[in-house]
Amino acid sequence: MESLMTLSARASPSPLQQQRRLPGRQRATPVRATATGEPDLSVRVNGLQMPNPFVIGSGPPGTNYTVMKRAFDEGWGAVIAKTVSLDAEKVINVTPRYAKLRAEPNGAAMGRIIGWQNIELISDRPLETMLNEFKKLKKEYPDRILIGSIMEEYNKAAWHELIERVEGSGVDALEINFSCPHGMPERKMGAAVGQDCDLLEEVCGWINEKATVPVWAKMTPNITDITQPARIALKSGCEGVSAINTIMSVMGINLKTLRPEPCVEGYSTPGGYSARAVHPIALAKVMQIARMMKEEFADGQSLSAIGGVETGNDVAEFILLGADTVQVCTGVMIHGYPLVKKLCAELQDFMREHNFSSIEEFRGASLPYFTTHTDLVHRQQEAIKQRKAIKKGLQSDKDWTGDGFVKETESMVSN
Structure with missing residues (x-):
């Protein structure tokens, strides 16, 4: 197995990978403006055409047909469904499973939410039910991008079966959950893979041997150097990476009951931290991955940024660092699906201010200004x-x- 010290060579997809996958992102001549004269928000990533770079991140906002349909109707560029696996019966959620951190002292009930913790597991709905809903969505929205998020145990046959069944539902791409920080690592899933580079390389090999649609590997921030697993995922054939998933956290202690939050029958467990407070951390991780990709890989791989997005300026920052798309999950849980209209308007305001007519004109523009x-x-x-x-x-x-x-x-x- 290749050591981490020798992973600086440029990615070289095999002839089989080149044949079976959709075309990579094409650097087209920027569109100067839309028909209405407004800045153009459309993007083309790994052969997937989106009306804007805003993607519903895997989680509750993509948990069933009804909510995913709402996302498409509101105008989101793409939807990544909640993560599925072969055996949903093993997924047993508890409640309450969320906790909020507000911009006031411990115990305050009002004020802006700056942090959000969850101990929620992947989809607890039968796989066949989710697949039928994917098929229904693609039938109703054939020109919209639906991405399946998948996660399995350390078993090649299980991964291959899951990929075949999910691809059969008509999804446009796959996002591999190598990053869920709670629950599933107890079954050698999620972050248990994303934190072990040898294991990650092996599992990515299984996945890219089977997949026929673009594959994004979702990275965990709960690791010393996030570029190491990102590099391995790309070298193993993945067309893109997504970052970051939630940060392992303990939200707080209820100073009246002296019990941790969220509290389930008097007890809790560390969970995943998201929302506004993680944005600066996500920016740093995305910058590191983007710089590694620019230095070590030929053009074509994509980067989907995640972390604390609530405004168009948050989105602009990620794109300036090199992101192709920007995912929102907790932001939708706080503000609702119409948030996408605000994001579009605010990003266009930013583009007008700087005379940018397309996303590609400023993607990665801030990346060269990072140094030692x-x-x-x-x-x-x-x-x-x-x-x-x-x-x-x-x-x-x-x-x-x-x-x-x-x-x-x-x-x-x-x-």
Whole structure:
């Protein structure tokens, strides 16, 4: 097995992978404006055409036909359904399973929600039920993008069966949940795979051997260096990565009952943290992945950013770092499906402000401005030298004066 130290080579998909997959993202000439003169929000990612880059992230907002239909009707660019596996009977949720962190002291009941924790598992609905709903959605919305999120135990045959059945429902792509931080790792699923690079490489091999639609690998932030699993997923044939999933957390302690939250029969368990408070962490992880992809991979792989998106400015930040699409899950749970209209309007406001007519015009524009601290020190030292050089002595013959002639001459003598 290839070591992590030798994974810097550019990705080279096998002839089989090149033959079986949809075309990669094409760098088309940017559309100058839509028919109405508004900035164009449409994107094409891994051969998938979307009216905008806003994607429903896997979770409760994509848990059944009714809510996914609502997402399409409201105008979301794509929907990633809640994660499914072969045996839903093993998935047993508890309640309450959410907890909120507000911008006030512990115990405050009102105020803006800045953090959200969940201990929710993947879909507890029978796989066949979910597949039938996928088929119904694709029949009603043939031009909209539906992505199946899948997760299985460490079993090649199970992965292959799940992929075959989900692809058979007509989904346009697959997102592989290598990142769920709670519940499923107890069955060697989710983050248990995403945190083990050797295991990840093996499972990605199984998946890409079977899949015939684009595959995105969803990355866990609960790891020291997120670029290591992202690199392996891409080298193993995945067309894209999604990041980040939720951050392992303990939301807090109820200071009246002295019990942790969310509280189930007096007890709790660490869960996944999301919402506004994780946005800066997500930006850092996305930046790291985007820079690695730019340096080590040929154009064509995609990056779907996730983490604390509630405004068009949040979206703009992710795209400026190199994201192709931006996923929203908790934001929909807080603000509802109409949030997409606000995101579209605010992103277009940003684009108008900077005279951008298409997403591609500014995607990755901020990425080159990240460097090392050592380089920052060097740059600042050079800037200080330049400023001193500019101020030293006379700048032009017109600056000479009779009264200060001697001092002016001295000011230009090299020490």
